[in-house]
Amino acid sequence: MKSELLGTLFLSEKRKDLLLLLIEGPRDIDEIKETLDVTSSAIMTQIKILMSQGLIVHESGLYELSDMCRVIVKKMQPLLDTLSVYADNKDYWENHNLNAIPSDLLERIEEFGNCEVIEPDLNRMYELPKKLEDSLRQSSYVKEVSSYFSPAYPGVYIDLAKKGIDVSVIVTEPVFDRLQNEYKEGTKEFVNLEFGNLFVCEEKVELASSTVTDKFMALSLFYKTGIYHNHAVMSFEESALKWGEDLFMHYLAISKQITDADI
Structure with missing residues (x-):
């Protein structure tokens, strides 16, 4: 279960971008597609994977991070920033x-x-x-x-x-x-x-x-x-x-x- 969850978080650039977008607040599917410049089919695949892990919830037409995922993503950002500084x-x-x-x-x-x-x-x-x-x-x-x-x-x-x-x-x-x-x-x-x-x-x-x-x-x-x-x-x-x-x-x-x- 742990390795599956880690894979869900880190093995897809689209998932990472989606999580970082939703940390800013809930979004509907049109906002997500426009901001990330993706098609419905491409992003819905990633959304379903994240929802299956309890990382995203869907309420009143909006997608948002679960309470626990919000904690996780806040801790992800410094790691991603550090990797960026190192890689550059x-x-x-x-x-x-x-x-x-x-x-x-x-x-x-x-x-x-x-x-x-x-x-x-x-x-x-x-x-x-x-x-x-x-x-x-x-x-x-x-x-x-x-x-x-x-x-x-x-x-x-x-x-x-x-x-x-x-x-x-x-x-x-x-x-x-x-x-x-x-x-x-x-x-x-x-x-x-x-x-x-x-x-x-x-x-x-x-x-x-x-x-x-x-x-x-x-x-x-x-x-x-x-x-x-x-x-x-x-x-x-x-x-x-x-x-x-x-x-x-x-x-x-x-x-x-x-x-x-x-x-």
């Missing part, structure tokens, strides 16, 4: 260290929604990917967490902060040490700007970087081998922006703000 960029997720993401946020990875892998052109491999840099310059604020050092970042973020874009960057101790040793004047300039905020995380950061603004979210992970390649998963979904904000706040809570006196 399967190679990236398979080959990178997902354990670097805090566990409570990894469980919400479906919030990335529609995302894409971005990387710089071959002639600017050590610079920010152009799409990411262009999006940064269109943002009202920038919040980043980074455990690796890129020579491209200090200049870009000083430039953004000078233009009145609120830039907050959390780095690890090794990155901060390098900023002090190799970019001391630039680091001092940044923290003394009205819109420049630098923090050092007091605990280990295992992801390469995370950038969230009011426009986009970008996440860059190390390969499972520990190697870093300058590319990231980028999303413009509202849910992804919220996810990125929560990730930033996770590290901000365990970070110390840097002032001119610390450099």
